[in-house]
Amino acid sequence: MVRLPERTHSVYLDYHASTPCDPRVVEAMLPYFADTCANPASSIHMDGRKAAQAVETARQQVAASIGAEPHDIVFTSGATESNNLAILGSARASSCGRMRILAGAIEHKSVLAPCRSLRHQGFDVEIIPVARDGQIDLHALTDMLDKRTFLVSVQAVNNEIGTIQPMSEICELVHAYGALLHCDAAQALGRIAITVGSSGVDLLSLSGHKCYGPKGIGALYVRGGVRNAPLESLVYGGGQEYNVRSGTLNVPGIVGLGAAAELAEGERRSDSCRIEQLRDCFEHQVISAIPTAHRNGAVGARVAGNSSLTLPGIEVEALVARLGDVLCSTGAACALGAPEPSHVLTAIGLTRADAYSTLRIGFGRFSTQDDTSYAALGLVRTVEAIGRATLAAKRRILGEYTHLIH
Numbered sequence: 001m002v003r004l005p006e007r008t009h010s011v012y013l014d015y016h017a018s019t020p021c022d023p024r025v026v027e028a029m030l031p032y033f034a035d036t037c038a039n040p041a042s043s044i045h046m047d048g049r050k051a052a053q054a055v056e057t058a059r060q061q062v063a064a065s066i067g068a069e070p071h072d073i074v075f076t077s078g079a080t081e082s083n084n085l086a087i088l089g090s091a092r093a094s095s096c097g098r099m100r101i102l103a104g105a106i107e108h109k110s111v112l113a114p115c116r117s118l119r120h121q122g123f124d125v126e127i128i129p130v131a132r133d134g135q136i137d138l139h140a141l142t143d144m145l146d147k148r149t150f151l152v153s154v155q156a157v158n159n160e161i162g163t164i165q166p167m168s169e170i171c172e173l174v175h176a177y178g179a180l181l182h183c184d185a186a187q188a189l190g191r192i193a194i195t196v197g198s199s200g201v202d203l204l205s206l207s208g209h210k211c212y213g214p215k216g217i218g219a220l221y222v223r224g225g226v227r228n229a230p231l232e233s234l235v236y237g238g239g240q241e242y243n244v245r246s247g248t249l250n251v252p253g254i255v256g257l258g259a260a261a262e263l264a265e266g267e268r269r270s271d272s273c274r275i276e277q278l279r280d281c282f283e284h285q286v287i288s289a290i291p292t293a294h295r296n297g298a299v300g301a302r303v304a305g306n307s308s309l310t311l312p313g314i315e316v317e318a319l320v321a322r323l324g325d326v327l328c329s330t331g332a333a334c335a336l337g338a339p340e341p342s343h344v345l346t347a348i349g350l351t352r353a354d355a356y357s358t359l360r361i362g363f364g365r366f367s368t369q370d371d372t373s374y375a376a377l378g379l380v381r382t383v384e385a386i387g388r389a390t391l392a393a394k395r396r397i398l399g400e401y402t403h404l405i406h
């Protein structure tokens, strides 16, 4: 392990994987674990009504953060469920006879997997290619759209390379063919402005733990209101959430998502400005010390906290393990136990070798300048140490080989 100045805490730079729950969010949630533990469906007593009121306040907060109406919001267990509900729920409820679904090549697996599963029900599922910077190829999308297209799914922000998609332009194209647009905005809330009215998206997924809220909670926005939406439920039971998502409501989680969404939109500009400076400073330090390193994603259209760096010749899984108290992620295998390189990195044209040499660093609300400098120094020194060790191993092997020849 490379020796760095003593520290009492680790440096968390994995904000794409999950964000710390903001202490203000935790505070808002606390009363709903024990003090007001009632089921919001128990409207017969005072605490049940209090819980129901807390849920409706959170619904308003989530709606306001994306420019929607409260009745457009259904609470779910996270963006995975929201994506599944949007795609499977709308496809199963569809009666228009349209059977074609298009999804971006760098979508999260919680979009790609439900889309692919619809092939078994006769849907024609096609993948929209992206350019080298990760942006949707709008010409390809135009060519792929036709009157049979029922749904298009494109994320607002990518979780590995941070690329921001031009949602309004995509929406215009999709609506011109009378299709629906679903947007996975799990990585977008608090990072870019989301205004469902002007962007025109029909369905939009959110996740609590990507915007400083708790894990296990999310929401789906449905244009025109959840009650009348052509959306078949994936979970049957007591008929909660307008009969679209049954199950006792996770009141503390919902309250947390509401508080997090309000803070995310309220602090978006100041957070982004500060975080961008940290990220740029980090990249400058790393790239000037390791000139072979290169950035992935749309450099001019990526979220402030994202840094996806390819370090040619460095096996990043080993690097991340050696970084010790600097906590970041490989850009290569984010799904559980996945041996394959990331589909995002290969879709933007990286070779398998470069995909395995790609590091994903995520800065966020609680990142500091001190953490950033420490992480850059740690990364550079560790890469140098790996380089020296590789060179020594090569020399040793060469020495042994020469000895054999003699």
Ligand SMILES: Cc1ncc(COP(=O)(O)O)c(C=O)c1O
Pocket: 016, 017, 077, 078, 079, 080, 081, 108, 110, 155, 157, 158, 159, 184, 186, 187, 206, 207, 208, 209, 216, 217, 218
């Ligand atoms: C873009 C994107 N979509 C969906 C998800 C799934 O979100 P959740 O963990 O809330 O199910 C993630 C999480 O990694 C994500 O980054």
